[in-house]
Amino acid sequence: MNLYFYNTMSRQRELFEPLSTDAVRLYTCGPTVYNYAHIGNFRAYVFEDILRRVLQYAGHKVIQVMNLTDVDDKTIRGAQEAGLPLCEYTRPYIEAFFDDIRQLNVEKAEHYPAATDHIPEMITLIGRLFERGLAYASDDGSIYFNVAAFPGYGRPAHIDLSGLRAGARVAQDEYDKERIGDFALWKAWDADDGDVVWDSPWGRGRPGWHLECSAMSMKYLGESFDIHTGGIDNLFPHHANETAQSEGATGKPFVKTWLHCAHLRINGEKMSKSLGNFYTLRDLIGKGWSGREIRYVLINGHYRQTLNFTFDALAAARTTLARLDEFSDRLAVAAGSNAAGGLPEWAVKARTAFDEAVGDDLNIPEALAALFGLVREGNAALDAGSLPPAGAAAVAALLARWDTVLGVLSFGRPDPDAMPAEVRELLEARAAARKAREWGESDRLRDAIAVLGWEVRDTPGGQQCKRA
């Protein structure tokens, strides 16, 4: 199947063609581990997960790298304030990050390189930039990238240097560089860095932020690779600088396709600590929402569109997922132990719609519409008794295949609770009452079971009972 992506570089939807036939090489900007990640961060990671899964769905092997930024202003400041060595300060946040993405059913990448483990690679890269006349040292011993010496600076952000002007943030920059656009490759040690310092041929210091992504992506994926992703806010300056550093050093194209996801709003407002809507994953889970429900809300919008994350949407997700679970259960019962046969006509149509949707720049909302079309047709066929066991098995298999992309169908389903003996006895009594057509007693027992938190349903096959 064909995949089309909106490439930020060209600002167009393009047919995706891997650079190499063996695998798609993917670099996804990861977390800065100075704190727990928030729900907006997870939107990006879930988007990247969907990308990875769609690539695999289309038959590609994927080699994904996600960096862990464990040295920068924020991690250093946090470690200082906590009175801990940098690595001890960041370790719990790295562990929390992996816990969190597991809760969201985000597939693991092949590599999670940490910046602090790749200082030598970064130093080598700076050396290459010096050789090509793209780096210079300032008086304080910091090394900067010379933007003026790199033609075409600004890609993929479409930034024209002449359009940059000194804003408030630039004025605050305390570093000694020649031009506004120049950015640090290596920062000379100062007292605020404490013991966070490495030796380099240009003196003691630490790497600039952008450098890690260039060094680590090239180490694990090669000097040119297929796809690079991140939040839209990373487009400039981060991705422009990465591109300049990498292409400046190698003379080769760095990334073929850039994908950027939009931000998240919460209840229509931008997320901020002062508004009190700055949620981490553990905040939401603490409020009783599951990772599965949160994932559903995050994938139910197109990645390039600002997503309004609301508690109403979470509640809707809960109901929707229950309906999907119900359908899966019905299919499983109908299929029994039969092998999958041919797909019914309506399922073939849904499959085509689903494949087109995910291939069309990861249009998951459209793919979900195909899913619900299948659910409706499938339920109708089940009601009518027109879906043979082999057909039910085939539809169930199709759902399982779709779930390799969505990751919400089988993941995190509530475990069926063990039925207490009390409920079991009431159910048996109710079955007897029903057999005797004692409806009043039957209804009374149903209410009694409901009080215990269980819901009874009468079906042609007898009573069904589950946690309400």
Add this chain to the structure above:
RNA sequence: GGCGCGAUGGCCGAGUGGCUAGGCAGAGGUCUGCAAAACCUCGUACAGCGGUUCAAUUCCGCUUCGCGCCUCCA
């Protein structure tokens, strides 16, 4: 100032120059002893004003409102 994005029915959220997106909520119905589930039907949604067009929510312009980036924020 530069670059860019958005405004869709109660809520979330796709998309399209004319043909039902979808989900949740709500109303009516079928089925059922009743209920639940499921299915069927139902909403004069496309910010405002102009323009192009046989036809615009969809294209163009303007306006209003909101958002992002412009040196270390997904």
